[in-house]
Amino acid sequence: MSPEDSDRLWIRSSIGVVVGVLAFGILSGFVIMPVVQGAQAGIDPWTAICRALGISPGSPAAQQPRSAASGVPVSNVIWSPQVLNTLSSAPADAGRELAVGVCAACHGELGVSTDPAQFPNMAGQSSAAIYKQLHDYKSGARINDTMQSVVQDLTDTQMAEAAAYFARRARPPWDVTWVRTAGPEADRLARTGDSARGLPACESCHSPAAAGPVETPVLFAQTPQYLSVQMRAFKSGQRRSDLFGRMRDVAGKLSEREIDMLAQYYSEMR
Amino acid sequence: MAARTEQDVVRSELRWSIVVGLTVGAISLAILWAGLVRFINPPSNIETIDPNSVHLSAEFNEANLGTRVENGQVVTRVVATQFSFAPQCVVVPANRQVTLRFTSPDVIHGILVTGTNVNTMVVPGYVAQVHSVFRKTGDLLMPCHEYCGLGHSQMWATVRVVPEDDFKPDADGRALCEKP
Incomplete structure (x- = not known):
């Protein structure tokens, strides 16, 4: 066989293989598969082939079993682009008047609480977290007599502006006498969680860099009293405005000892 | 050579x-x-849902999650979210067709129920639906199998398959996992 003949044979056979594979693909994908599967679904062969080719439309989305619940949604906050936009673009001091005039009595003018065991520090908190809680107080999803009456007449924009104001305040000053007392057990729970209990690490949402739910507050500079009261409120279901029970699930799996340990751990977080 | x-x-x-x-x-x-x-x-029925307001939707609000018998049909609804399934445990009867419906309000999750044909991605904006018949009774593990964030490996829930006679929905048709 001359080299030219050999080349020709090579080219012909490769074209043959490519055409064969293509024909097999078309036959199985557009004819065999739709006809056999269509027969199962009661579709005649011709329609099945047309649908596989995309010439005729497929089945429209069918109504699925649905039911309406009588329960009230736990929170009415919707993280629409508009809300997120208001939070991120609120003028720096738009919320100052409200914050200083109303919130400051307990939470401090600069977001450093007058009684942090009872009222959380707001300085440097995530604006989405503050907004969500204000909104929940207003809708009645979260219960607290003082807060509910304070937010009753606020508009969504006012709440967003107040949230943005506090979010931009500097965090409470570093206490130079600070000594870390929380042990390795709390550290392990906070940073790696416990897979056997389905307990995600606190940090997987609460770390400022974690890409968890948008409304997650950052945990720092709160008192152990405040943190443990909130975790217990989640555990008992008294506080129930967390979407899909995220925190109720987590707190429910924690023992009393672990709650105290984590409260201490996060109160030492700066 | x-x-x-x-x-x-x-x-x-x-x-x-x-x-x-x-x-x-x-x-x-x-x-x-x-x-x-x-x-x-491939899945044929595309159903969409607004991921921002899943918690307010008639179907997937918190009070409507879990198993419910509707017109004789067992329907189980689960929301996959960062980093848990709501509810954490669902109960289903053995040897009856169960329709499982999932959605996500945040990122892409995945669901599989060990030892069954239930295996689907849960994509925000869509409802994923799977039909299954559970033959073996007992607690089945339902882990998230699509990396969804830092808490992914702690994200799992339980499917409790009970004998048909022990499956007792309440007057509203709802059945809850009893605490062990």
Whole structure:
């Protein structure tokens, strides 16, 4: 066989293989598969082939079993682009008047609480977290007599502006006498969680860099009293405005000892 | 084995072409077999849902999650969210068709129920639906199998399959996991 003949044979056979594979693909994908599967679904062969080719439309989305619940949604906050936009673009001091005039009595003018065991520090908190809680107080999803009456007449924009104001305040000053007392057990729970209990690490949402739910507050500079009261409120279901029970699930799996340990751990977080 | 001549190179290429051809052929046959004999096909019914307001939707609000018997049909609804399934445990009867419906308000999650055919991605904006019949009673593990964030490996829930006689929905048709 001359080299030219050999080349020709090579080219012909490769074209043959490519055409064969293509024909097999078309036959199985557009004819065999739709006809056999269509027969199962009661579709005649011709329609099945047309649908596989995309010439005729497929089945429209069918109504699925649905039911309406009588329960009230736990929170009415919707993280629409508009809300997120208001939070991120609120003028720096738009919320100052409200914050200083109303919130400051307990939470401090600069977001450093007058009684942090009872009222959380707001300085440097995530604006989405503050907004969500204000909104929940207003809708009645979260219960607290003082807060509910304070937010009753606020508009969504006012709440967003107040949230943005506090979010931009500097965090409470570093206490130079600070000594870390929380042990390795709390550290392990906070940073790696416990897979056997389905307990995600606190940090997987609460770390400022974690890409968890948008409304997650950052945990720092709160008192152990405040943190443990909130975790217990989640555990008992008294506080129930967390979407899909995220925190109720987590707190429910924690023992009393672990709650105290984590409260201490996060109160030492700066 | 070192190739000595051009003929050796051509023969080696041919041998490998045959190996590749057989591999591709075997995979194609497996796909055909799955489609023609096992009737496995891509999902056909596309259902959308607004991911921002899943918690306010009539179907997936918190009070409506879990198992409910509707017109004699067992429907189980689960929301996959960072980093848990709501509810954490669902109860289903053995040997009855169960329709499982999932959605996500945040990122892409995945669901599989060990030892069953339930295996789907849960994509925000869509409702994923799977029909299944659970044959074995007991607690089945339902982990998230699509990386969803830092808490992914702690994200799992339980499907509790109970004998049909022990499956007792309340007057509203709802059945809850009893605490062990």
